[in-house]
């Protein structure tokens with residue numbers, strides 16, 4: 257039996273509370289608040305206490321999908337990224353940068369949200385960026 261705790265950041269909102277995920281034989285089984293974090297000082301809201309539950313949710317995508325002949329097909333990351341890059345490039349050339357928008361998520365870290373807005377602004381050339389926590 258392999259039990260360990262992994263220090264990470266709660267992804268439910270932008271506060272960035274630190275938690276230890278309890279992992280048993282590779283499966284997340286619980287969440288413990290980090291007492292030394294200056295953000296949450298050992299406290300969590302009810303969402304944070306349950307943040308480990310969605311990691312293995314049955315409805316969660318675990319591989320990239322591309323629609324082919326009307327049906328979603330599992331593809332490699334290389335194929336998905338090539339497909340997405342070529343589509344974004346074609347749309348930008350035909351309709352301009354501001355015809356593209358990006359929606360990001362409260363269930364990723366602030367750093368990942370930062371990277372997406374950076375990609376939108378510096379890579380694609382649009383300020384059309386929004387986030388589900390603002391809706």
Ligand code: SF4
Pocket residue numbers: 266267268269270271272273296300301302303304305
């Ligand atoms: S524990 Fe609650 S307040 Fe802290 S980051 Fe998670 S959702 Fe936000």
